[in-house]
Amino acid sequence: MALLEVEDLRVAFGGSTAVDGVDFQVDEGQVVGLVGESGCGKSVTSLAIMGLLPRQSKVTARKRHRGGVTVSGRARFEGKDLLTLPRNEMRKRRGQELAMVFQDPLSSLNPVVRIGVQITEVLERHRGLRGEAARKEAAHLLDRVGIPDPTRRLTEYPHQLSGGMRQRVLIAIAVACAPRLLIADEPTTALDVTIQAQILELLKDLVDSEGTALLMITHDLGVVAGLCDEVNVLYSGRVVESAPARDLFARPTHPYTVGLLKSIPRLDLPIHEPLHPIRGSIVDVIRWKDGCAFAPRCDSVTEKCVEGEPALVGTEHAHRCVMAEEIA
Amino acid sequence: MSAETSTPTSTALLEVEDLEVHFPIRSGVIFERTIGAVRAVDGVSLSIGAGQTYGLVGESGCGKTTLGRAVLRLEEPTGGSVHLGDTDVTALRSENLRRFRSRMQMVFQDPLGSLNPRHNVEMLLAEPLRVHRINDRAEQRRLAEETLDAVGLPTSVLERYPHEFSGGQRQRLGIARALMLRPDLIVCDEPVSALDVSIQAQVMNLLDELQGEFGLTYMVIAHDLAVVRHLSDRVGVMYLGKIVEEADSEEIYENPRHPYTKALLSAVPQPDPEVEASRERIILKGDLPSPANPPSGCRFRTRCPWAQDICAEETPVWREVAEGHKVACHFDRFD
Amino acid sequence: MTLAKIEKLDRLVEAGVEARTAEGGSLWHQSLRRMRRSPMAITGAAIVGLFLLIAILGPWIAPHSSTAQEWGDEVFLNRNIFPGPRAENWFGLDHLGRDMFSRMVVGARQTLLVGVVATLIGFAAGAVVGGVAAASGIFGGRWGQRIESVIMRSVDVALAIPMLLLALSIAAMLGPSLTTVMVAVGVAQIPIFARLLRGSMLAQAHSDYVMAAISLGVPKSRIVISHIFPNSLGPVIVQATLVLATAIIEAAALSYLGLGNPDPGSAEWGTMLADAQRFLAGAPQLAIYPAVGIIITALGFTLLGEAMRESLDPRLRREQ
Numbered sequence: 001m002a003l004l005e006v007e008d009l010r011v012a013f014g015g016s017t018a019v020d021g022v023d024f025q026v027d028e029g030q031v032v033g034l035v036g037e038s039g040c041g042k043s044v045t046s047l048a049i050m051g052l053l054p055r056q057s058k059v060t061a062r063k064r065h066r067g068g069v070t071v072s073g074r075a076r077f078e079g080k081d082l083l084t085l086p087r088n089e090m091r092k093r094r095g096q097e098l099a100m101v102f103q104d105p106l107s108s109l110n111p112v113v114r115i116g117v118q119i120t121e122v123l124e125r126h127r128g129l130r131g132e133a134a135r136k137e138a139a140h141l142l143d144r145v146g147i148p149d150p151t152r153r154l155t156e157y158p159h160q161l162s163g164g165m166r167q168r169v170l171i172a173i174a175v176a177c178a179p180r181l182l183i184a185d186e187p188t189t190a191l192d193v194t195i196q197a198q199i200l201e202l203l204k205d206l207v208d209s210e211g212t213a214l215l216m217i218t219h220d221l222g223v224v225a226g227l228c229d230e231v232n233v234l235y236s237g238r239v240v241e242s243a244p245a246r247d248l249f250a251r252p253t254h255p256y257t258v259g260l261l262k263s264i265p266r267l268d269l270p271i272h273e274p275l276h277p278i279r280g281s282i283v284d285v286i287r288w289k290d291g292c293a294f295a296p297r298c299d300s301v302t303e304k305c306v307e308g309e310p311a312l313v314g315t316e317h318a319h320r321c322v323m324a325e326e327i328a
Numbered sequence: 329m330s331a332e333t334s335t336p337t338s339t340a341l342l343e344v345e346d347l348e349v350h351f352p353i354r355s356g357v358i359f360e361r362t363i364g365a366v367r368a369v370d371g372v373s374l375s376i377g378a379g380q381t382y383g384l385v386g387e388s389g390c391g392k393t394t395l396g397r398a399v400l401r402l403e404e405p406t407g408g409s410v411h412l413g414d415t416d417v418t419a420l421r422s423e424n425l426r427r428f429r430s431r432m433q434m435v436f437q438d439p440l441g442s443l444n445p446r447h448n449v450e451m452l453l454a455e456p457l458r459v460h461r462i463n464d465r466a467e468q469r470r471l472a473e474e475t476l477d478a479v480g481l482p483t484s485v486l487e488r489y490p491h492e493f494s495g496g497q498r499q500r501l502g503i504a505r506a507l508m509l510r511p512d513l514i515v516c517d518e519p520v521s522a523l524d525v526s527i528q529a530q531v532m533n534l535l536d537e538l539q540g541e542f543g544l545t546y547m548v549i550a551h552d553l554a555v556v557r558h559l560s561d562r563v564g565v566m567y568l569g570k571i572v573e574e575a576d577s578e579e580i581y582e583n584p585r586h587p588y589t590k591a592l593l594s595a596v597p598q599p600d601p602e603v604e605a606s607r608e609r610i611i612l613k614g615d616l617p618s619p620a621n622p623p624s625g626c627r628f629r630t631r632c633p634w635a636q637d638i639c640a641e642e643t644p645v646w647r648e649v650a651e652g653h654k655v656a657c658h659f660d661r662f663d
Numbered sequence: 664m665t666l667a668k669i670e671k672l673d674r675l676v677e678a679g680v681e682a683r684t685a686e687g688g689s690l691w692h693q694s695l696r697r698m699r700r701s702p703m704a705i706t707g708a709a710i711v712g713l714f715l716l717i718a719i720l721g722p723w724i725a726p727h728s729s730t731a732q733e734w735g736d737e738v739f740l741n742r743n744i745f746p747g748p749r750a751e752n753w754f755g756l757d758h759l760g761r762d763m764f765s766r767m768v769v770g771a772r773q774t775l776l777v778g779v780v781a782t783l784i785g786f787a788a789g790a791v792v793g794g795v796a797a798a799s800g801i802f803g804g805r806w807g808q809r810i811e812s813v814i815m816r817s818v819d820v821a822l823a824i825p826m827l828l829l830a831l832s833i834a835a836m837l838g839p840s841l842t843t844v845m846v847a848v849g850v851a852q853i854p855i856f857a858r859l860l861r862g863s864m865l866a867q868a869h870s871d872y873v874m875a876a877i878s879l880g881v882p883k884s885r886i887v888i889s890h891i892f893p894n895s896l897g898p899v900i901v902q903a904t905l906v907l908a909t910a911i912i913e914a915a916a917l918s919y920l921g922l923g924n925p926d927p928g929s930a931e932w933g934t935m936l937a938d939a940q941r942f943l944a945g946a947p948q949l950a951i952y953p954a955v956g957i958i959i960t961a962l963g964f965t966l967l968g969e970a971m972r973e974s975l976d977p978r979l980r981r982e983q
Contacts, residue, residue: 037524148614162615192387192551194612197595201611219525222597226604246601261599263529265558268598271578272558277529281494286675296676306671402878429880442871446893456879491693505875 002076003028003213004049004181009073009083011044011053018044020237020288021073023312026181026230031207031214033224033245036234039282042217045234046183049075049082049215050100051090077181096126099174103186105166109158115142116154119173126177141172146202164195168202175206182206185217200227221260225249233257236285236293243317253319255298255327292321300327341378341413341545342399342513346371348407349391349398353620366620368394370569371408376562378512381539381546383560383577385553385592389616391569396515396549400432401425412513430460433506437518439498443490449476449501450486456508471508478541479504479534496527500534507542515547520555532558553596557581565589568627569619575653585655587632587662626657634662697974704970710963717768718775725765727752729930734760747948754952757935758942767952770930774960777845777914777931782907784849789856790899792818794892796857797864801891802883815861821854830913834922841924841931848913852906859902863895870894897975904968908961915957932956 002025011019019041026032034042047053053069075082077098082090094100102108110118119138123129129137135154142150145168158166167187174182184203188196204227207214216228224231224245231248233241233256241254252258259278266273280297287293291306298305304322312320321327350365368391376382386392397403399410401417410417412432420428436442443452453472462468473483479500490498499519506514519535520528532555538544550556556563557577564574565588573586584590591610598604612631617623623630629639636658644656698704717724727733734756737746747755754763792814800811821829830847837843867873868891876886917923918933919940932953939949 037526164615192616193553193595194387194591195615196597197609197611200597201609220597221525221599222604225599225601226597226607249600249602260526263526264599265529265532265554266598266600267554267557267581267593267596268600268603271581275529275533275558277533278526279530281496281527282524283494284676286672290675291672295672301672303671306675397874400878402874426880426882429878432878434875434878436871436875438871442875444872444876444890444894455876455881459879459881459885502875505879509879 002026003030003078004215005074005076006045006049007074007076009045009048009075010071011041011048012070014068017237019048022232022234022237022239024230024232024239024242026213026215028180029207029211029213030230031216031228033228033231034215034217034234035219035221035224035231037219037282039236040234041237042234043185046100046185046215046217049077050094050098050183051082051085051087052100095122095179096177097180099177099179099182101167101170101174101182101184101187103189105163105170105190106158108170109166111158113157114154115156115158115161115169119154119169119176122173122176137176138172141176142169145169145172145175146198147172162195163191164198167191167195167199171199171202171206175210175212178210179212181213181215183215183217186219187216188223189218189220196223203227221249221264233260236282236288238288238293238320239312239318240294240321241317241319242312247317251317253317253324254294254321255300255323256294259297259299339377340375341380342374342376342382342547343411344372344374344399344408345411346373346408347395347398347405347410348372349394349403350406364620366618367391367569367622368619369398369405370619370622372566372569372571373408374564374571374574376513376545376547378545379539379543380562381548381560383556383563384547384549384566385551385556385563386566387551387592387616389568389619390566391619392549392566393517395566396434396517396547399547400429400434400515402434427460430456430509431511432513432515433509433511435499435502435506435514435516435519438522439495439502440490442502443498443505445490448487448489452490452501452505453486453508456505460509475504475507478507478538494527495523496530499523499527499531503531503534503538507538510542511544513545513547515549517549518551519548521550521552528555535559553581553592565592568617568622570627570656572628572657573653573655575650579650579653583650583653585649585653585660586628586657587634588628590662591633634659694971694974698970701970701974703966704974707963707966707968707970710959711967714771714775714960714963718771721769721772725762725768727762727765729761729766729769732760733762736760755948757949758938758946763949763952766930766935767932767956770932770935770953771956773841773924773929773931774911774914774933774957777841777848777933778907778911778960778964780845781848781910781914782852782903784846785852785856785906785910786899786903788849789853790860792853793857793860794864794887797861797868797891797895798887800861801865801868802887811861815858818854818857822858826851826913827916830917831920831922834917839922839925844914844917844923844933847917847922848910851913852910855906856899856902860895860899863898864891867891867894898972901968901972901975904964904971908964908968911957911961911964915953 004026006022006024009019009022022041022045024032034045036042048071053071071083073083116135116138119141120134123134123137138154139150142153147153147165147168161169188199191199200223203214206212216224218224228245231243231245232239233254235256241248241257248257252261262276263278265275278297284296285293286295289309291308292310295301295305300323302323310320310322312318347369348371349369350367352362353364353366354360355363372395374382384392384395394403398405405418415428417428450472453475454468457468457471472486476483476485481497481500481504490501493501516535520531523531535546539546548556548559560577562574563577563580564571565586567588573580573584573589580589581593584593591612594608594610598607610633614631617630625641626639626644629635632639638658644658646654646656648654737756737760752762752764754767757763757766796811796814799807803810829851833847833850834843837846873886873890876890915933915936918931919937921937923934924931935953936950942949
């Protein structure tokens with residue numbers, strides 16, 4: 001059985017739809033990628049799963065947010081729908097069974113609290129460790145994520161650490177309770193390439209040794225290729241292609257995936273190979289219920305593309321393109 | 329680095345010689361004292377031929393942005409010289425410098441932040457003309473329309489404001505503004521890193537086209553090795569204020585000699601699981617040391633997997649290991 | 664590719680583009696549009712609008728004279744008889760037998776005048792001080808930075824003086840009059856505006872578009888005037904609205920202390936409040952009308968100012 005099963009997840013902020021029916025699943029111990037560009041709904045998806053979107057009741061009276069955030073669909077974690085879970089139960093799971101690592105490690109840490117306190121806090125709340133035991137475990141965790149001299153680091157403040165170190169601390173906090181699922185939202189985007197390599201290595205190692213499932217949210221197809229077992233490509237709030245990583249990169253089917261792969265410069269291809277950009281920009285979309293949102297930018301567009309909602313076709317390697325057979 | 333470094337070719341447009349930018353670290357509330365310096369750029373020499381693209385690659389904090397700005401005199405160099413054509417840019421003073429700026433321009437990383445939010449496109453594009461005494465309205469309009477056309481924007485956007493555009497279009501605007509004065513040199517500081525993946529290629533192709541159309545010389549500063557490789561003829565790798573390796577683009581990626589270049593290249597994830605599975609990674613330990621207090625000898629030694637005793641004692645010589653391929657490392661092979 | 668397909672696609676894309684370009688226009692337009700959707704802005708604007716209307720039309724809409732002691736014989740100070748609201752005099756009579764309602768209506772203009780002029784004095788002088796400090800700090804080199812720090816230290820000193828004390832000493836120097844109140848309250852606001860504008864300008868000076876302007880060879884003076892200054896005004900204008908509210912209260916306070924218009928006949932809310940103090944025990948309504956007037960007006964400007972700040976700075980709103 002899947003560890004996390006997301007079905008027809010929809011999130012709207014007032015009138016604008018951010019996530020428009022996303023389906024995917026994460027199996028036990030699996031690394032699954034959610035890939036897409038800004039505005040495709042990948043981050044909102046993760047926030048919805050974590051229950052971190054403001055609930056309707058809390059919404060202010062401002063008209064722009066009229067109706068506030070509406071979330072619908074299902075996100076079953078071990079069979080239980082996280083979207084309808086009472087808040088206090090969700091809070092219990094968060095941190096313990098589900099944990100999240102964010103893009104910006106500096107703003108995710110409290111700047112005026114020592115690293116050690118921020119880690120032991122989690123250990124106290126979720127694992128009931130106190131005093132010396134908690135401190136020992138915290139040092140052990142820092143050591144585990146590859147921070148040299150962990151006992152000294154415990155007494156330092158976030159600003160005393162480099163970006164890479166901070167991200168390691170956040171990962172340490174996230175894995176403190178040995179969660180079943182770790183969600184990483186662009187965890188290396190703010191980091192330099194050599195530091196990114198360190199962090200990716202660490203994540204890979206954690207997944208391999210602890211059996212934690214990882215939901216990797218990123219825009220970087222290179223990161224996906226190196227890390228993920230399964231990949232879901234998002235465009236304009238929906239999954240347009242979903243396949244095992246090797247399959248996806250070997251036989252990309254949806255024109256958007258194909259276009260992305262053709263448009264990025266690569267180190268492993270001959271130099272000065274011309275790039276083939278996707279035309280237009282992400283604002284050139286049509287609504288999914290009118291047709292394929294990617295149609296305005298697609299080179300293989302035909303009239304079939306704007307005849308109603310395209311469905312996700314296929315099981316192992318699924319795609320949402322009515323023209324897929326003809327293009328291939 | 330010593331002065332014998334660069335061999336200026338006769339067609340070099342930009343000639344940077346031993347450039348230094350040190351930022352003083354001051355302390356004290358009432359009586360400020362200088363207690364040290366951040367050596368952001370610490371003796372860099374390079375030359376760019378007319379119509380060529382020089383790629384400067386390195387991680388954040390290596391000084392590449394400061395170097396780019398110092399070349400344009402947007403940051404005051406504390407030593408060394410910059411020549412653009414026959415002009416010693418570092419010697420220009422106030423009004424002369426201001427006038428000379430029409431020959432060298434910059435494209436910024438953040439396309440929205442670099443455009444005045446209260447100016448519409450017409451004002452944005454006319455400003456450089458006005459300050460350089462092209463006051464004829466019709467002429468301004470003609471140049472603006474011509475430039476918009478060159479960067480692939482319709483002339484109907486003249487009345488619109490920066491926030492009404494998408495990221496890619498904004499970067500096109502930024503490029504258009506830099507082009508208005510038809511400069512010789514454009515320094516592009518991370519020209520695509522703020523853009524979405526599918527848009528990056530559009531802007532890179534545009535930069536390519538414009539180079540041919542307007543005979544531009546580029547200095548492209550980026551952290552993304554693939555972007556630099558794609559755009560550049562020659563590439564310099566920067567680490568902690570110094571260039572540690574420089575070669576033609578093809579050569580440096582095929583045949584990296586400096587351990588830092590090797591590590592950088594090996595760290596870039598490739599969008600291909602097959603390649604990824606077999607890729608050999610050199611994972612560097614630790615972080616960038618402080619540029620206020622760089623390590624002795626070779627600056628990279630604290631993170632270098634092959635560091636020996638000599639690396640701490642002697643500064644490696646900037647030497648040519650193959651034609652046009654220079655490197656600052658004591659060793660030739662790493663086993 | 665058939666023509667029919669392209670038409671439909673274009674239509675669909677256009678529908679989306681239209682929906683988005685409704686959000687277009689300059690930053691000011693956008694702010695205005697956001698404000699029209701904010702209940703706070705609407706309430707504030709309604710109060711301020713009503714106040715303005717009364718201030719402008721006051722003498723024409725007042726049912727009676729504000730100075731004539733028409734009902735002087737109905738007021739008995741020693742017996743504490745002040746006729747209250749009645750059909751003819753909606754707010755009753757004051758201690759000299761004048762129509763209270765008419766005095767409130769006519770007094771609005773003076774009150775507004777004091778608030779606006781005082782704020783303008785503070786704004787203009789503060790903008791010059793802060794602008795000069797920021798400009799010399801940003802582009803003046805070493806000497807400029809010294810000038811800046813001298814100016815700003817003086818501003819800090821001025822800020823440390825309690826506003827009422829400062830206003831009082833100025834009022835004492837100039838002698839009691841309406842002008843005194845305006846100048847005193849205005850001068851007291853200068854340091855606030857100066858600090859705010861300088862801070863705002865320094866923040867803008869580090870933005871990329873200023874760097875871009877430098878790299879284009881735009882002269883320094885022009886960068887300050889056409890790039891940095893206009894982009895720094897937002898918070899200062901918001902502050903002006905908020906200051907207008909405090910200025911009205913301050914002016915009332917100074918009038919109350921007897922530093923305002925010495926002409927006992929003139930109607931001004933602050934002076935009215937001061938006059939009412941003698942009869943507070945017997946006729947509190949004489950104080951309540953002008954006090955409530957001042958409070959509501961100040962509230963109106965404050966609401967408007969807060970709404971403006973939110974709409975000018977959408978980031979602030981998202982964080983809330």
